Amino acid sequence: MNQLTRYNPFHQIHQGLRAMLYHCSLQVQHTNFADEEQASTTIAQLKELIWLFDGHAHTEDTKVFSLLADKAPEVIADFEQQHDKDHMLAAHLQGCIEQYEAAVKSSDKVFAGRQIQFSLAEFTAFNLSHMNMEEVIIKELIWQHYTDEQLHELTMEIVSSLPPDKNARYSYWMLKGLSITEIAEWFRAIQATAPPFVMDQMMELAAAALDCADFNEVQKSLALEMA
Incomplete structure (x- = not known):
């Protein structure tokens, strides 16, 4: 099978996580950390970032890397170390957030905000590189040993194992990170395999995640497919 047509189980979730990193990085840069109301929104977003990345790493450790542990043990050991x-970078970012939350003076809050920016930059740079490596090295290994059908089954197993609220947040950021064409393809697959209420929920999520023009394009694409 042509590699361009093979199923990449990392692509969709990684595009969502990349979008979240880009969004949070700009949000932190735009935040006046002396303004507690403004900063609280940014802090909440960063806590969600840490939560979702931690969950993603756990999923990879337990459901993806385990597929290759006996086939490429040295490679998997390296990625587990990554x-x-x-986790260390996430803990440092969490520590900077706690430093901000403990600050009383405006000057201390602004200083803590700058530390958050630096820590997030380190976290972002590492994870962007790490995800790229997974989509080259790990992806090639799983393609060697597993069929697309097996990898689709793995994706469904992962999705079904997630609490609904967490799955919704991953889906929101995937909608933020995918092209309109990719979203339409994703939604057509949902239409074909899931109960109608699932599609209704995803359309509501898309309406919240996308701007009006992009959401209309998705609706138009789905309507043409059904016609």
Whole structure:
């Protein structure tokens, strides 16, 4: 099978996580951390970032890397070490957030905000590189040993194992990170395989995540497919 047509189980979730990193990075840069109301929105977003990345790493450790542990043990050991570093960077970012939350003076809050920016930059740079490596090295290994059908089944297993609220947040950021063509293809697959209420929920999520023009394009694409 042509590699361009093979199923990449990392692509959709990684595009969502990349979108979240880009969004949070700009949001932090635009935040006046002396303004508690403005900063609280940014802090909440960063806490969600840490939560979703931690969950994603756990999923990879337990459901993806385990597929290759006996086939490429040295490679998997290296990526598990990378996840250890990821946890360390996330803990540092969490510590900077706690430093901000403990600050009383405006000057201390602004200083803590700058530390948050630096820490987030380190977290972002590491994870962007790490995800790229997974989509080259790990992806090639799973393609060697597993069929697309097996990888689709793995994706469904992962999705079904997630709490609904967490799955919705991953889906929101995937909608933010995918092209309109990719979203339409995703939604057509949902239409074909899931109960109608699932599609209704995803359309509501898309309406919240996308601007009006992009949402209309998705609706138009789905309507043409059904016609």
